[in-house]
Amino acid sequence: MKRAFSLLIAAAALAGLAGAPAAAAKGKAKPKPTPVTTVRATATTDSDNDQVAVVATCPKGKIVVGGGFISPEAPTSGIAEDINIVWESRRASPNSWRVSAAREDNGSAGPLLPVTAQAYCRIPKLKPKAKKKQKLTITEKSATGPLAAGGLPSSATAACGAKQRPISGGFSYAPPPDLAGFSFGFVFQNYRSSSSSWTAALVDIGGMSRAVTSHAYCAPKAQVKQSSGAATLPAGAVAGNGRATAISNPCTKSRSLISVGFLATQPATGAAVTIITESSREGPTSRASGLNLGPADGTLEARAYCL
Numbered sequence: 001m002k003r004a005f006s007l008l009i010a011a012a013a014l015a016g017l018a019g020a021p022a023a024a025a026k027g028k029a030k031p032k033p034t035p036v037t038t039v040r041a042t043a044t045t046d047s048d049n050d051q052v053a054v055v056a057t058c059p060k061g062k063i064v065v066g067g068g069f070i071s072p073e074a075p076t077s078g079i080a081e082d083i084n085i086v087w088e089s090r091r092a093s094p095n096s097w098r099v100s101a102a103r104e105d106n107g108s109a110g111p112l113l114p115v116t117a118q119a120y121c122r123i124p125k126l127k128p129k130a131k132k133k134q135k136l137t138i139t140e141k142s143a144t145g146p147l148a149a150g151g152l153p154s155s156a157t158a159a160c161g162a163k164q165r166p167i168s169g170g171f172s173y174a175p176p177p178d179l180a181g182f183s184f185g186f187v188f189q190n191y192r193s194s195s196s197s198w199t200a201a202l203v204d205i206g207g208m209s210r211a212v213t214s215h216a217y218c219a220p221k222a223q224v225k226q227s228s229g230a231a232t233l234p235a236g237a238v239a240g241n242g243r244a245t246a247i248s249n250p251c252t253k254s255r256s257l258i259s260v261g262f263l264a265t266q267p268a269t270g271a272a273v274t275i276i277t278e279s280s281r282e283g284p285t286s287r288a289s290g291l292n293l294g295p296a297d298g299t300l301e302a303r304a305y306c307l
Contacts, residue, residue, distance in 0.1 A: 007259075012231050030197030033256040033307070034126075038064065038281055039119045044112040045084055048105035049179040049180040052084070053204035058095040058121035062136065066120040066217070066259025066305070067097030068280040072290060074111055078240045080291055081106040083275065084115050085177050085184050090170030090215045091140065092268055095121070098171075102184065118280055120168075120258055140217045141162065147209040148202070153266060154211050155187075155201035157193055161217035167222045167307060168259030170196030175208065183208045188274055190214075191261035191303050192226065203267040217259075224258075225306045227251055231265065233272055233298040242292035250284035251306035257281055259305040262288035265298035272298020 041056040052088075063119040069089050074076040079089050084101040092098035099117035126134040138220045145156035154173070160166050169192065177184035183206025193199035197214035227249040234242030260279050273294035280287050286304035 014289065016264070016294075019162075026185045033254060034122050036120050036122045036256040036258055037062075039118055039121055042116045044114050045101070045103040046236050048103060048161055049178065050103040050155055052115055053088075053098060053100040054115055054117045054244050055096050055098045056119035058119055061123060062095065063124045063136070064095050064097050064235050065136070065138070066281075067091065067170065068118045068260045069099040070114075070116040070278045070280050071101055072114070072119070074113055074157070080241055082111070082113055082275075083291070084113055085179070085275065086115070087177055087185065087187070088172040089190070089215060089279065090172055091107035094138070098173075100176070101137070102179050103104045104184075105170075118279055122242075122256070123289055124259070128183045136219055137219045141218055142213055144213045145201070145211050148204045149207065149209040151203060151205065151267070151269070153201055155189070155199065156212050156214040157197050157199045158214040158216035159197045163193060163220055164218035165222040165224060166192050166198045166216045167219050167224055168217045168260065169200070169303065170201035171212060173202055173210050173212045173213070175210060178208065181208070182206055185210050185212070186264055186267050186273065186275060187212065188222050188264040188276065189262070190261055190279065190282040192305060195205055222307060225251070225255060225287075227306060228301055228305040229285075230299060230301045231301045233274060233292045234293055235272065235297050236293045242297070243270075243290070244292075245278070245287055245289040246300045246302040248286040248302045248304040251304060257284055257286065257304050258307045260288075261302070261303040262304070263301040264290055268292065271296050274298055274300065281305040283307040
């Protein structure tokens with residue numbers, strides 16, 4: 001429990017209907033979206049500073065178009081005594097997504113804590129029934145922010161090239177967390193920040209400087225639509241941490257959810273200090289969950305990107 005209170009103290013230091021198209025009058029059905037399936041992979045941690053990387057891989061013939069993670073704490077009420085700090089969620093290969101985490105443990109080894117990586121998979125063909133074999137080609141662009149330490153932020157925005165649009169994105173930071181030395185980063189943003197860019201941001205805790213890297217996955221002329229949902233993240237207290245889950249509005253029936261993102265209040269002294277424990281796809285909606293260690297209410301937003 002002593003380290004749980006240390007975590008709390010250290011943290012505190014810091015959304016119409018349109019008329020029917022002319023084609024409908026001719027009896028033409030509206031094209032259905034290309035299906036996207038979620039593939040999951042899970043690994044566990046059991047002791048302080050336990051480092052884990054888990055990769056979810058799409059089945060043969062499909063590519064990864066986005067990804068996310070689920071990393072619950074223990075216990076799920078009161079003060080979190082054990083938690084995995086997710087420091088990487090990004091594309092590992094054209095058909096896989098990798099999530100990396102390190103464990104903060106406040107007592108003896110155990111219980112086992114899961115870290116789940118989600119890969120969002122679809123066929124590379126742009127339109128399944130189209131005669132032309134046009135493929136969805138994805139190019140990665142990345143950008144690294146400045147080094148930050150002692151409660152300061154590091155933010156980076158990766159921009160797609162000309163005529164390219166981000167369909168998804170991810171984050172990582174370096175160096176990785178060192179929970180034995182109580183040094184890590186709070187990643188509080190990972191989202192599509194414009195029609196051509198993706199942004200990630202963190203606030204660093206401890207004496208070791210860290211820089212965040214934003215990874216944008218870009219496709220030619222991709223017409224991505226955004227859906228979102230927000231929640232209030234209650235303040236943490238001596239007797240327990242605040243918790244909340246934000247759920248986006250669903251993608252429309254003509255589009256598939258291909259990627260997810262999140263935004264939380266920037267951690268600062270006297271403000272909400274959020275550890276993101278989930279950024280995941282659930283059917284046509286996106287979920288973002290967080291744990292608030294700070295003394296003030298904050299906001300948490302889940303974003304869904306639909307193609």
